[in-house]
Amino acid sequence: MKHKLLALTLALTAVLTAAGCAGKPEKTNESFAAMDTFMQLDVYGDKAAAGQIRERITALESLLSSTDADACICRLNAAGSATVDEVTADVLAQSLALCESTDGALDITVYPLIKEWGFISKDYHVPAQERLDALLPLTDYRAVRQNGCSVTLPKGAEIDLGAVAKGYAADEAVKILDDSVCKSAILNLGGTVVAYGGKTGGEPWKVGVANPQNSADYIGYVSVKDKIIATSGSYERCFEENGTVYSHIINPQTGVPVSNGIESVTIIADNGMRSDGLSTALFVMGLEKAQAYHRAHGGFDYVILTDDGKAHVTPGIADSFTLSDNSTYDVSVSS
Ligand code: ADP
Ligand code: MG
Numbered sequence: 001m002k003h004k005l006l007a008l009t010l011a012l013t014a015v016l017t018a019a020g021c022a023g024k025p026e027k028t029n030e031s032f033a034a035m036d037t038f039m040q041l042d043v044y045g046d047k048a049a050a051g052q053i054r055e056r057i058t059a060l061e062s063l064l065s066s067t068d069a070d071a072c073i074c075r076l077n078a079a080g081s082a083t084v085d086e087v088t089a090d091v092l093a094q095s096l097a098l099c100e101s102t103d104g105a106l107d108i109t110v111y112p113l114i115k116e117w118g119f120i121s122k123d124y125h126v127p128a129q130e131r132l133d134a135l136l137p138l139t140d141y142r143a144v145r146q147n148g149c150s151v152t153l154p155k156g157a158e159i160d161l162g163a164v165a166k167g168y169a170a171d172e173a174v175k176i177l178d179d180s181v182c183k184s185a186i187l188n189l190g191g192t193v194v195a196y197g198g199k200t201g202g203e204p205w206k207v208g209v210a211n212p213q214n215s216a217d218y219i220g221y222v223s224v225k226d227k228i229i230a231t232s233g234s235y236e237r238c239f240e241e242n243g244t245v246y247s248h249i250i251n252p253q254t255g256v257p258v259s260n261g262i263e264s265v266t267i268i269a270d271n272g273m274r275s276d277g278l279s280t281a282l283f284v285m286g287l288e289k290a291q292a293y294h295r296a297h298g299g300f301d302y303v304i305l306t307d308d309g310k311a312h313v314t315p316g317i318a319d320s321f322t323l324s325d326n327s328t329y330d331v332s333v334s335s
Contacts, residue, residue: 024044024200025044025182025184025200026044027042028043028046028051029041029043030051030053030054034054034058034061035057035060035061035064035065035189036067037189037190038190039057039188040187041053041054042186042187043182043185043187044184044185044200045184045200046177046181048180049185053173053177056169056173056176057189060172064088064161066111066120066159066160066162072084072085072088076151076153076159077153080157081151081153083149083151085149088149089148089151091161091164091165091168092108092151093146094164094168094273096144096146098274098277100141101297102282102284104140104141105252105281105284106164106277106278106280106281106284107139107140108144108159108161108163109138109139109140109143109144109157109160109252110160110250112135112139112156112157113136113250113252114248116131116255117246117250118239119237124239124246126241132256139157140154163276163277163279164276164280165276166190166191166230166276167192167230167272167274167275167277168272168273169189169272170189170228170230170272171228171272171273173187174194174196174228177196182196184197191230192230192272192276193207193229194228194272195224195225195227197225203223204223204224204225204320205223205225206222206223207224208220208221209231209321211327212234212235212264218324219305219311219324219327219329220303220311220322220327220329221322222268222317222320222322223321224268227270228269228270228271228272229268230266230272230275231264231279232249232280232283233247233265234259234262234263234283235247236248249284258284260286261287261307261308262287262290262305262306264283264304264305265278265279265280265290265304266279267279267300268300269299270299274300275300278302281293282294282302282304290302291334301314301316302334309328309330310329311323311330312334313331313333313334314334318331318333
């Protein structure tokens with residue numbers, strides 16, 4: 001979570017410098033807790049948009065949460081079958097397409113496993129293998145039946161949109177900004193960052209990539225305009241048992257938190273769902289499969305930090321990625 005604030009701080013520093021000049025568009029900001037994280041919106045030149053985005057995100061949360069008993073997804077999980085509203089149906093359809101495209105590295109039916117490891121109750125523990133064996137068959141996005149707003153889950157299966165909801169929120173925020181007079185905004189939706197337009201002076205936004213060893217620090221930044229940047233890190237929401245650290249990203253094939261040498265995956269894309277979903281999915285895939293996925297699909301860039309001290313970047317972002325002076329990472333441009 002701290003690195004998410006850092007991304008913001010870095011962006012903010014840039015904003016404050018730009019906003020000091022006379023004649024610059026006025027800033028409106030909103031800070032609030034939503035989707036189990038902290039959000040900060042800085043919108044320039046439009047007074048209403050930040051408030052509208054906040055309302056929109058709050059409304060989305062009350063549809064997409066797996067823990068709020070009144071939320072549409074929570075009711076679907078409890079009943080096993082439901083007619084959902086059109087927004088939830090849209091999120092589900094886009095999510096299932098990402099699960100398919102990533103061959104199940106992203107799997108939104110991972111919720112029973114997430115609960116078993118204690119990530120919801122905060123009673124973290126390594127489950128017995130029999131428990132994992134019992135829950136693994138429930139983890140299969142292919143078994144979700146969606147026909148428009150009509151959704152049916154196999155018995156016992158439950159959906160978790162935690163890997164994509166902030167990305168969807170980012171896309172909704174961009175729609176609101178597109179309909180406003182704002183030309184410049186930086187939104188930090190709990191680590192999923194919307195860099196809308198450039199800074200008020202026209203320069204790109206600088207969005208920090210956290211240092212996995214010390215998430216109060218960053219190892220570098222990407223300079224971007226009109227992008228959505230999402231990061232999945234092994235150091236987020238993790239716990240330690242008997243000297244092993246378990247991250248909150250689960251391999252849907254094994255039911256066990258991912259441990260594959262990746263420290264974090266940052267995705268830079270035009271679309272928030274894609275950015276957020278792929279940050280989780282490429283984390284699960286591991287470096288080689290992630291690189292192969294990028295070669296096969298394209299349409300996004302990444303910064304992948306690995307525990308051998310490398311920062312793997314795509315050619316498309318290589319020139320816009322700047323390492324901090326004190327960073328010990330070596331940049332390696334993926335082919
Ligand atoms: P964060 O929520 O910290 O930004 P992510 O976007 O990577 O990080 O989402 C992680 C969340 O997604 C987890 O907390 C869990 O709810 C869910 N999740 C974990 N593993 C998977 C997976 N393989 N596929 C889909 N969702 C997952
Ligand atoms: Mg994600």
